[in-house]
Amino acid sequence: MQKVATPVFSFNKEFKPVFFSNARYKHLWGGRARGGSHCATDYYLHKITQKEYFRGLFVRSIFGDIAGSLFQDFKDRLSAQVEAGNLNEDDFAINDSKKTILYKPTGNTIISKGFKTASNKSSAKLKSIAGITHVLIEEAEEVDESDFNKLDDSIRTNKIDNIEIIMLFNPPGKNHWIMKRWYNLTPAVNSVGEEIEGWYRATPKTNPDLLSIHTTFLNNLKNLNAKTISKYHQYGDPESPMYNEDFYYRDVLGLVSEGAKGRIYKKVKPCTAAEYDALPYEPFYGLDFGFYPDPAAFGEHKRHNNTLWSKQLIYEQDLTNQQLADRIKQVIKHPNSPIYADSAESKSIQELIDERLNVYGAVKGPDSIDFGIKKLQGLTWFIVEDSKDFWFENQEYKYQIGSDGLATGKPIDKHNHLKDQARYAVVTHEIYGGGERQTGRRN
Structure with missing residues (x-):
């Protein structure tokens, strides 16, 4: 066997535990420019060049x-x-198309896989991962919990004593599965000890299988130039033209937000069921059809001037139209009030009408999503506090994030079923006010 070379690393002292901990899960997370991916790939270079058996996996x-x-x-x-x-560069065989790396002196290898197909709509089959000893997941906050669990359960080689899964991620919202599984949250405070509304600091739960290293650019100053450092400080300076509070708290300081990054509805307020029921305004309803995996979502709304109140009534999978009609009849308190449903489901609407439900096709058009979102954003909006799925969607329904780390203004079609029914109801009720049935499109 050839002599095994020994690379010499100079890494941030914050990441030293990565090289010595036997934890199964290693989280390197926090703000931008923290050096997490640099450390993780240094670690993989260290592992692949050792004599010990190593089979690494890059995954996104x-x-x-x-x-x-x-x-x-x-x-x-x-x-x-x-x-x-x-x-020695000749000791490495690198396949750029398959994204594989072989270290010839030891036979240690790294392969690459994706959780999703190129369309990001269906799960990819993670083949050829038998014998994997180490997994490195980048942007782990974008990975579904079910996909992570499948991978985690598949890594069970007996070649080494300690299997490792390194997860690189920016702070997700507080309801993200990573936060719920591994962290406790406490309100974040500013430099003078005041709570920062809607933001949290995460501390790892007691778990011998978890190593959590949270860092920001402040832990990596020696590797950053003065302009970059100044830019990050300006994001948090209200007097700077670059001031961006959300970006500063999440992407710079690495705090955990009340909701997902790019959250669409940020100013919704809670109200009690009693407060809602006491409102003297006529209700109207919204309906988003679903079956599986998307649920059918049905909500009740009241509006007065520029204020909207909403509550969740149905959020269920696997309901046929007959079952949905029966469920609506069970929960609706004002059967003569209009129900505004997704007009793309004309057959389903007719089946509900045949069940003597007062259903109307929602007004939609090429720009109806953006129009409806802006309409809801312009209202003072209260949601009944025990509408748990409504609140979850409020925190997780978000815009796509661009390469600059900022919201693009294009909503992601996920966690939006109750939000969609509210959009149908508010826009259509404002236009037609419960008049003749309409299935037309907004001009």
């Missing part, structure tokens, strides 16, 4: 995204070691 939500992130980062780490004379 979409396989194709690995090329410009983990795979390139690893090659950058390797180039630095080659230039320093610590490693």
